[in-house]
Amino acid sequence: MSLQNDALRADIVQAGAERRLQLTAETAEALTGFEGEIRAEDGHHVLTGPLSTANAVALQERFPSLRPQLIGGHRVSVGTGDRIGLATPGQARAFAAHPGVMPVLAQQSIREMDRLGRSARSVMDDAVFGLVDAGWDRGFGADCDHIKSTEGIDRGLQAGFTTFTLDPGDFVTDVTAGVDRAAAENLPWDQLEDTLEDTLARYAGRTIDVGVEQIEVTEQDVLTAVVKYGRAVAESMRLYRHLVDNAQHEVEAEFAVDETAWLTTFFEHYYMASELTRLGAQWFSFAPRYVDGFEKGLDFLGDREELRRNLEAHHAISEQFGGYKISLHSGSDKFSIYELCVEATGGHVHLKTSGTSYLCGVEIIARHDPELFARIWDISRAAYAKARASYQVSAHEDRTPTSLEGVDLVELIRSDDARQILHVGYGDSLNAADADGTSLHDRFLAVVGAHQDEHTELVAAHIGRHLGPFEAAATR
Template sequence: MDLQKLVSDVYEIIDAQGNYDNLSDKEVYAPSIQVERRNVYFILHETQNKQTVKTLVVYEDRDDAKEFDAKDSIQDANKTLIIGDLNETNWHALAKRFAWIKPTSRHGYKYTFGLGDRLGNASNAHLRLFKGRGIVPVLAQQSIRELLLMNRTETDVLLDAGWSVFEEGYTDGWVDDGDHVKNPHEVDYAVKAGCTMITLDATEKIHNEVADFSDEELDAKYNALNKDLVDRFNETYLDKTFQISDDAAVHFSKRDLEESVLIFFGAVKYAIFIYHKFIVPYNLDFEISMDETIVPTTPANHYFFANELNREGITPETLAPKFYGEFQKAIDYIGDVKRFEDEYVVHEAIAEHFGYKLSIHSGSDKLSVYEIIGRLSKKHGWHVKTAGTNWLEALRVIAHVDPKFMVEMYKFAYENLDDVASFYVFNAQTDGKAPKPETINEGNVMTLLEGDDSRQVLHTMYGSLLNAQKSYEYVYRDKFFKILKENQDLYDKYLNIHIAEHLDLLQGLAKTKEEVQAKYEPKINE
């Protein structure tokens, strides 16, 4: 690399005074350029073997530049120009200079959207789409299971997102979510890695079996609790109606109360413990997942959970009920949309009453309900979590560029679906409608990314596909990433179309699923 030429690039950048449209060196990635007095920082893009290789360039005072991990350097008067990798040391050095590249919490932000880039190369495209939208992106959002399946760490996720923020010059703020952490060890790991938000998955404290109790079993279990506790619950809730807005009220029958207590009070107590041990000391953004249940969250369940937190002076940033209908992975909402809207009104009123926003989990592709969520959400806004379908957009690239390879991947996914049967609930497990591998060929392989059942097969098998080995070598992973890196522009295009459909409906820029799909060119023909 010609360091003297890079010094000339620095002079040109300083002289340009912020207008970088006509820089002579097209390898300088203009959105990344930062000038502070006469210190200059940017990312260089070089093409090697059809892939973009990225290098950090720093030009600053000699003593200060020593904080960076330099691969090479050159002196220029009292300045030093260094080049370095996009690694952890260099990101932390930049973060000391530009606080906006560090993740923040969602406190005070009305609209937030989780993106959960599992592959580590989607954030640049997402940031270009989010500029000017008024929505805070949660770029880093990975569960422990996802980290294990992808052989990544929380630090990997933070750095992949953080470097994209610097590279795109995105100064509007972003969030790092330690997603679906279940125990103190996992929470501590996420916090120490730099997550600014915690999504507490209280699955192990939620007692789903109670939903199947008879009235007699429910009474016996409830009345076996400490008498003072039972008396307090009865006095507070039993046969009471809480008018929470002009349009919504919550009533507690005996069964409503007993189910709410026996299913959720353990989770409430656990959330209180996590709040005091981690959220307050580290000033974190707190989300609580109530949705790990076998039945939808009733208004009474939701009100009880929120009110018991409020009694302890706790207001989460977001809370995720299990909404009516099915939020299966990778496909649209399944259920009566009108009933979803009617029940969303009540859940939204509860959230507004207690001062937080609702969180919609498994939000990818739920185009039928986004307009409702956007229209009905009030003062505190909304939070939507998507993630895995970025992987399906990556597979769209594979199908477009190397359809034969895509056919091979689908065959493996279809034949090994039992690998993930215990992780997910999805129709492709049971209805037998997913196309058989022998019906898929290079001519029709793109249809796999359009059908619900084939999408679910591919979506849920990302870990098995990328970790499959033969003779100690990956079967698919290396070739998959090679194709993706060589076709990053196409991947970026698919990502933007995919997420723009979601955002336009949430923001009222389109009214129906059909309208938003018509707005963007059909992907299947590309």
């Protein structure tokens, strides 16, 4: 497909084993700022050039639809990460069939960027060229995900990201053994611009309505909340202030504490929202740690009615602080609960998927290069014990085959244990090399790129399965 305006038509073309940008214009001036070779063809000027940052930036200057937008004003939004940089055309095709859902088509965490040696700008570039390939002519979001440092914020700002998911999870404290007043006094109260006495006075003795219940807040509830999340609030504000003080374009923030081991209680959510508001933060979405059952690459494994109650309460709390979205991370492949999530949040929800699109690429590898798949499988399986520490997963290596002889590889990819092992082993496998020094990452890209039409169809169908319930919410 092409992307076109009055002065310029842009296409992604295959030149041998390489994908290239091709621009067609009536005047040479329309090609100013692009890199590549220009030739005359049928009375037009045609430029063929690399998929480079310079060309991505020039395309964004010419086509407003290639510039990321804020997503907070859209009731329903879904993010679809792209670890290999080739999934955007398929993701865009899925969203084109569900126009009520705001797409976030450049979404990757700093952790994933670092594991794959990608920059924030390369993530943006891959999205831009993927959107050209899809003929995309409407808005999209760009989420620099799970940021834990000001350096990560700076990387996202420089690359033009507009959405920043600030993750203070490393500052959440384990309170399962109980807390006392002494622990609460030992917080960075100067950073919180507060005192323990004032905090207790604000919350202890209050009754808070969270929809599914009335919470009678005790002093112990407050002490537990401030010890568990007080440092996280301080870190959230440090990151947030750096973001807004350094942004040269419009940005928005999400706060996320979902990648921690401990459930966020309803009062703890209320406490965090109240304190962030008091300290001057604004945000469009919040991701608490929900009830158990959210694992990478699999359908929801927990109690659905418990999840419904959980989401209804978190949504009710959000309504008391401006009505921000409730964000569902590790949200891919949770087909059994999407309608439930939409109902429980009144459709005011943000879903994030990532590795599921990567697994579509793995399926292409299995179909067309079984030897490369075997290498990826062996490395991912060996690395799983270490890689699983960063994710909520429950796969067991001993339930999966060591030899792939006679194994249906596509069926293996779609099985629960193998799916999670491949999902979290991407960093080790794609960073490995063959004995001759050939990068598995380069081999992966070459195979998927050679079958890009098939890959696009596979991604579009799979992501499309996620979007239907959210499209229904958007049109209510």
